[in-house]
Amino acid sequence: MRERLLILCIIMLATAFFGEMKVNPFGGSFRFSLGIAAFFFGLIWFQSVPVLLTGFLTGTFILGFRVALDVLVDYRTVADSFFVHLPSAFYYFSFSLLIHLIRARKYLEFPLLLGLVGASVDFLSNVVELQVRQMISDTPLLTLESAFILLFFGALRSFFVVGLYNSVSIRQVRAVAEVRQQELDRLRMINTELYEEAFYLRKSMTELEEITRESYQLYTRLRESEHEESPTALTIAEHVHEVKKDSQRMLAGLSNLMNQEGLSPQLPIAELCGLVIRANQKYAAMLGKEIHFHFNCHVKLSTSQIYALLSVLNNLVANAVEAISKKGSVELIVGLVGRNVVFHVLDSGPGISHEEREWVFQPGYTTKYDAQGNSSTGIGLTHARGIVQSLQGTLRIVHDRDATTHFKVQIPTDQLLRKEVDS
Known part of the structure; x- marks a missing residue:
């Protein structure tokens, strides 16, 4: 009221x-x-x-x-x-x-x-x-003349108001659409982090399944030989099995969080790469770095592997942003080579030495430290390569010359078009 x-x-x-x-x-x-x-x-x-x-x-x-x-x-x-x-x-x-x-x-x-x-x-x-x-x-x-004047001014005022109304409405719709797009981008980036966790949780569940099987087989052998430690082996197998069940519940919860309304099951690769660029422009600004981003996509395909690709590309581009000290450039190029979609990520950072190339994909290896001297986890590139390999693709360093680092991701097109399968 x-x-x-x-x-x-x-x-x-x-x-x-x-x-x-x-x-x-x-x-x-x-x-x-x-x-x-x-x-x-x-x-x-x-x-x-x-x-x-x-x-x-x-x-x-x-x-x-x-x-x-x-x-x-x-x-x-x-x-x-x-x-x-x-x-x-x-x-x-x-x-x-x-x-x-x-x-x-x-x-x-x-x-x-x-x-x-x-x-x-x-x-x-x-x-x-x-x-x-x-x-x-x-x-x-x-009179007829005054009636014409009334009509003229009436039309002038009316169409001015309608034009103003539509102009303001369009501006409002665009503002709402922009906010909506920002919210969708935020949800996709959140889902990307959830995807990484779910990906490695699935991997851990496979290993837990193998450990459960081997523990039970050990229990069977010990029981047949009437070894006194056979109940211990059975207890281990049961505990590992319980851990696996807990992991399955966690994975189900992550899957429910990732299936959020309003998020399309497919996204054009060009739009997905644009999301990566926008996110890292904000990241570079937050770090106080002046970085020019260049993006070129020659692929007109949509992918259902949204979070897998976002995880990989965001990891590579974010690493490029972190590698640049204050000013530089980052380039993301996408193209088709045969039946493969190829992603190139280049940056003008200090580069990666020949010796370090053998180690950058190893878990725990890092060259990044915070202000207090604490090292990074060193698992970003390991995760990225694992996700790419799950799509039957490859991730490698192409060359490193003239202070340019060049990562190349190659993934078969059919893998990017296949539906996401929960396990």
């Missing part, structure tokens, strides 16, 4: 203010102003307010506002000013009544039709105002 009252006050004040921006086409007190433009815009933009009540209150307020203005500025009597501006109140009464009867708000999706409706209502309301003026004063009769 308070919000509606505030909106009504805004409409009335805006109408009164813009109503003073006027011209008097017939030489008397009849005016063309921008007040009706503000009023019409308020009616179609604020759809929560009732049309008839808004028209009645606005017309009454306009009458009181203009009478007060005349009394204070032109020193007219209240009675004289009242009869001069009373027809203007009838204009707003009739305008809101016609808008209500025609149900103009239902034409908001049809700008041309709404503009014609607004122009017609404006014209008819002006006719009503002129008729009232003729009854209480010596206003000239409506």
